[in-house]
Amino acid sequence: MVKTAVKVFLRTRPTATSGSGIKIGQDGQSVSVNVPKDQSAGLINNQQEMFSFKFDGVLENVSQEEAYTTVAHEVVDSLMSGYNGTIFCYGQTGAGKTFTMSGGNAGYAHRGIIPRALHHIFREIDLRVDKMFRVHVSYLEIYNEQLYDLLSESPGTSDSMAVLEDSNNNAYVSAQLRFAVAVAVTVAGSLILVYGFLTDAGLVEPCRSHTVFTVHVEMRTSEAASERAILSKLNLVDLAGSERTKKTGVTGQTLKEAQFINRSLSFLEQTVNALSRKDTYVPFRQTKLTAVLRDALGGNCKTVMVANVWGEPSHTEETLSTLRFASRVRTLTTDLAVNESNDPGLLLRRYERQIRELKQELAMRDTLSGRARVSYDDLTDDELRDLHATARRFLAGEADAEELPADSIKRVREAYKALRAAHAAMKSEMATQLANLQRATEDGAAVVRDGAARSRVAPGVGDLDLRTTGGFTVGQAPLDSRPPPPRSELGDHSHAHSHAPLPSGAPSPSGPGPALKAQSSHHFPADGASAYGDVPTLDSPSIARGSGAAAATRLAGIFTVPGDRNAVFRRYKSDFPEGRELTAALKAASAALRETRGSIKSLGDAVNGAKRRIDELTAAVAQRRSGGVSAPPPGGDAEVLDGETYALVQELKALKAQYRADFDALKAAREQLEPYIQAVAVARAALLEAFDRWAATQSDATLRRLAAAGRNGSGGGAPGEEEDELDAGEAFERMQLARITERDPDSLAYHSALRRTAAGPPGSHGMGRPPPAGASGGNAKAAAAATRRMEATQAVNRGLAR
Ligand SMILES: Nc1ncnc2c1ncn2[C@@H]1O[C@H](COP(=O)(O)OP(=O)(O)OP(=O)(O)O)[C@@H](O)[C@H]1O
Incomplete structure (x- = not known):
């Protein structure tokens, strides 16, 4: 401004x-008016005779x-530079x-400012060949305080015409016609056209x-930049x-007109006075005239x-009045600024051109850097659908990171969005599952508490404390507080399976019987996963906890074959409501854990994949550097990288950032796994404890009958559940078989026969009849001894061979 x-x-x-x-001063600006004294006022007359003004x-x-x-x-020149006048x-x-x-x-020489201004404007337009112009004219009349559009074909005033302000506080008249003046017409032609129009409109008549x-000029800097327009x-x-x-003594209509004219001129004077005094309130809106002249008097x-x-001496009074008003107008100032169009259509065209140019720039850079043609357009609906499907598969571990787009920022951003959406969906599913699991676990715990209340020997002993994450109350030792079994009894992990399970017998004063001790070497993973599936077998160490140990010992006394105990357990889980409920709760917990693990696995795969790629890239960069491809220049500070090495370094940098982010995500995900592990442990403990208590209330005969029914497969468990519930003995046998097949396939038939012999004749354990005490244990011992002998012989042979 x-x-x-x-x-x-x-x-x-x-x-x-x-x-x-009227006297004009030498400077051409000073004016003095001599007003002769009124002689009729008498001898004493203080009337001022001389009035001076400067313009x-x-x-x-x-x-x-x-x-x-x-x-x-000068005003027209400013108009052509974008300023209002x-x-x-x-x-x-x-x-x-x-x-x-x-x-x-x-005559032609008598033409006034309007035709000369138009002539001037079109001459300028002709000269400025580098710019584009559009010229419109409008013509407004204010008669008796009414607005008239003199370009309108329908005479009379229009209600829709009003003096308004635009967003830049410039006054304009709504619904006023603008007459476009063709730039192509010659200057003289335009002049004749407009001058003729003025004459027709009566402008040249009093x-x-x-x-x-009003002459409206729109100027654009050039054809290429036509989206920028200056309006003046x-x-x-x-x-x-x-x-x-x-x-003048006018009357009638002429008097009325004169009154309107004087009134509006009086408000114009008041407005100028207020502006001149810098009043806070200026009566612009008092008349149509001051509203229209608002910009001219104090705006842009x-x-x-x-x-x-x-x-003429007869008009001295009017002359003085005009000169006084003119002097006050001369004190006014306005704020000048170029008016740039903020038409949204123009802005849109400008941005479209910029986008077009940027795309061309990108395409050129892609070509120079040898990249395949990359699309920078928005993804289509089909592409977006594919991307979301890939993101889901990626999170589920079914797709590699390479399948996600990485060729443009836009596509990478879309991939991130798709990953976030897939992650949110997965999270919501997991939250639902967790809620279901918590409900099921609470229901299971309630069942356990009810059972405990019925069969409690000592109040509080052996109850699960569900307020904690799977802890135990007094009288029930947590898993990790149990002392590790002596190495001499169990051997280290690598040898644990070289011993046959010893299902015999008599309970030892120091705790569970040898069979349970041997089986306790099975790994009970810290994350709650059973070695044989989600649903525990009775060979799990938890059976020996607290009051459950008594039941386990009793069961071990009744059933010398581990499979029989599991058969009873299966019947408990399938035929008894309490067992069914707790099994369902455990399965739900395990399913949630498995699913969560699956998503973590895919994260882990991504981290490992990124790490491998980082190692490869690091090696490649190091090789290129050591090979002198990108060696530092002699005496130079900064290393100069060739294009390929630079690309590798950039990729390495991006990959490292991705690796760090993925690693953090993996760490966070692992922490989130903990509640699921705890939930599985709690559900498992609840099931086993409930089974212990239930078994303690059953007679030996009932337990044996259930074992026989379970062995015959006449009840319990869904198809395929047997695999999950494989007992320790059978699992051990299978493992042995696998080891023998691997080490000495020829001896497979021998071992198979030995095992059958140890197990006794077919059906000897069936038909509801328990095997003779010790028979099975003796056969198992024989099998174990035979295996040990074979392994010892093989070890000696291997040693001799070396
Ligand atoms: N500078 C001048 N040289 C020659 N003739 C002039 C000049 N100024 C005014 N006249 C003549 O005086 C007459 C009245 O002028 P004009 O109509 O322009 O006055 P006006 O101020 O517009 O009056 P109104 O307010 O009534 O419209 C016209 O005939 C015009 O030609």
Whole structure:
């Protein structure tokens, strides 16, 4: 914004009589008016005789051309640079306002500011070949405080016409027509066209209304940058002349017109006074005239006033009034600024062009760097659908990271979004499962508590404390508090399976029997997964806990074959509501754990994959550097990388960042796994404890009957559940078989026969009849001894062979 003073020029109408009383100073700016004393006032008369004023210039006896050059040329030049302008003529009626603004009919040389300004504008347009212009004109009349569009074919005022303000606080008249002036028409042609129009409109005839002729100019810097437009307008205002009605003695319609004119000019004066005093309130809205001239008087506009005076002695009073008003107008300032169009359509065109150019730039860079053609457009619906499916498969561990797009930022961003969506969906599913699991676990715990209440020997002993994450109350030792079995009994992990399970017998005073001790070497993973599946067998160490140990010992006494105990356990889980409920809870917990583990596994795979790739890239970069491909320049500080090494280093950098992020995610995911592990442990403990208590209440005969039914497969368990519930003995046998097949396939038949012999004749354990005490144990011992012998022989042979 540039502060600019309003310029005021005085123009005098040639007078017929001499001695007008108006004196022009040598500087061409000072004006003095001599008012002869009124002799009728008597001898003592203090009436002021001389009045002095100063303006920006005085036009006395000057041609129309000189008047234009002095008053309007600079304003029109500013218009062509994007600044608004207003030139208005003010003065008493007949002082020459219309002559100045429009011109006289006497000849071409008499044309006024309007036709000369149009001539000027089109001449400039012709000269500025690097720019594009559009010119419109509008023509407004304010008559008796009503707005009239003089370009409208339908005469009369329109209700929809009103003086409004645009977003830049510039005044404009709504619903006013604009007449487009073709730029292609020659300057002279345009002039004739517009001048003819002005004549038709009666502009060159004296009128008793205010008229505003506006030229709107739209300028664009060039064809290529057509999205940037500068808008400016020039208001050429011919005000109606003030009139002393008493003096002129007008009546009727003319009097009414004069009253309207004087009233609006009076408000114009008040407005100028308020602006001049810098009042906070300026009555712009009091009349249509001040509303239209708002910009010219204090807004974004370069303003020039022509004060027209008729220097006849009979008009001295009117002349003084005009000069006083002109002096106050000269104190006003306006704020000038170029008006750039903020038309959204233009902005859109500008952004479209920028995007087009950027895409071309990218395509060029891709070509230079040898990349395959990369699309920078938005993904289609089909592509987005595929991407979301790939993201889901990636999180589930079924797709590699390479399947996700990485060729453009846009596609990488979309991939991230798809991953986030897939992750959110997965999280929500897991939350639902967890809620179900918690419900099931709480139900199971309630069953356990009920059972405990019924069969409790000592209150509180052996109860699960579900307020903690699977801990135990007094009397029930947590898993990790149990001392490890002596190495001499169990051997280390690698040898644990070289011993046959010893299902015999008598309980030892130090705890579970040898069979249970041997079986306790089975790994009970810290994350709660059973070695043989989700549902525990009775060979799990938990059977020996707390009060459950008594039941386990009793069961071990009744059933010398581990499979029989599991058979009872299976019956318990399938035929008894309590067992069924607890088994269901455990399975739900295990399923949730398995699923969560699956997603972690895919993360782990991603981390490992990234690590492998980082190692490869690091080696490749190191090799290129050591090979001198990217060696530092002699004496230089910075290493100069060739294109390929630079690309490798960039990839390595990105990969490391990805690796760190994935690693953190993996760590966080592992921490999230803990509640699932605890939930499985709690559910498992609840099931085993409940079984112990239940078994303690059953008679030996009932237990044996259930074992026989379980052995015959006449109940319990869903298909395929046997695999999960494989007991320790059978599992051990299978493992042995696998080892023998691997080490000495030829001896397979021998071992198979030995095992069958040890197990006794087919059906000897069936039909509800328990095997003779010790028989099975003896056979198992024999089998174990035979295996040990074979392994010892093989070990000796291997040693000899070395
Ligand atoms: N500088 C001048 N040189 C020659 N003739 C002039 C000049 N100024 C005014 N006249 C003549 O004076 C007459 C009245 O001028 P004009 O109509 O322009 O006055 P006006 O101020 O517009 O009056 P109104 O307010 O009534 O419209 C016209 O005939 C015009 O040609």
